[in-house]
Amino acid sequence: MNPIKWKLHWQILFSLALAVLVARFILPICSVQSSAYVEGFCQFIGKLFMNALKMVIVPLIVASIVAGVMHLGAEKGVGRMSAKTFLYYTFSGAFAVVVGLLAVNLIGPGNVDPAVAAAILGEASETALHQGLMEKVEGRGTDDLYAVFLRMFPPNIVNAAANNGQLLGVITFSILFGAFISKLRKELRIAQQSFWDGAQEVMLHLTDFIIRFAPIGVFGLVTPILLHAPFDQLIGTLFSFFITVLFALAFHFCITLAIVLKSFGKLNPLSHYKAMAPVLLTAFSTASSSATLPLTMETVEGRAGISKKTSSFTLPLGATVNMDGTALYECIVVMFIAQLYASTGTLALDFSQQLLVVFLALTTSIGVAGIPAASLVAISVILPAVGLPVEAIGVVWITDRMLDMCRTSVNVFSDTVGAVVIARSEGEIPYSNKS
16 A cells, blocks of 8 residues: 555654664664764754744744634624634633643653653754753743733834744734724725635645645654654653643543533533534544534534524634644643753743743644644744744654644534533523423
């Protein structure tokens, strides 16, 4: 069977298996010169893939955030529903990120032996030292929180866009720009919406094109790590990271969203979990909230009894901007990498920087496309913003596919909870037509 025709996740798993074979069994028996040549080539293709991801960061984030925000309140007659939907997505995402932050600090998957952390980080550790990241974060305290807010409004938005470490201002500008598009007169508003919808679609296609090379990039990123890291301790550390993400996702899925259903949806959460089972299974298997959207709308309308007006507004919007699981995952990944660097003595994130991680995880999740592995682009935004090299993202590739499936399920389920909550606030009674 031709591996080129395999689905992306099988290609990535194959590249991971190939990386294990090359790093653990082939290179150790090769000559030093041959091993160094192969490692250098792997570093090259890994860096090439990461550069391609960095290339699309600014246009993808701007187009996606503007396109998502501009539809909140752009349609006449749904202004009230837009405000409620925006509030739900904001608070739901915020709770998810906080759950992730608490879980990663409580479990501490990246708090390992310094030698193990240095081996896992590999070349990214060298990048950190070369870029002087320790000096960038030394002496920062909670007073630096003021600087975070100042960076939200840069004096030169072009310079901010050119610096991947200063994208906070770009995100703020994009949110405001998208919000004020709805204030334009009709013909101008329609023109802007057409342009930004088109720009977003182009960027999604371009990002999808780059992600198609992920198996090659994964091989280049992971092989040097596996070559130098203690394999048993590497697996143990990644397993701890994997469990941390699963625990946080499960808590948000089973506890946080259940409380929301009970408190604001006024219904038994178990009935909604049971009704949404087909949606959850589809989201888990496809790892795509966009691909699951038709079934989500059909199930919410048919099984939950939500009106088409409510579902057709909240669910498509949620598939674009409501990414609870993704935001939670982004936060844990960045904190996990930060913990690894703290273990090597390179840097440690203080309260203000962790708060910045929370904010960026929440806002960048708006610009994450509903396609597999796209959250890597958002993580590439957050890492340099808190003084971490983007190359460090390679340490989580091994677990990404399974966690992608899990966090997509949380994303989609949160969308359905939002539909129930908004419907109830609009005077509808979900499941009222059910026995």
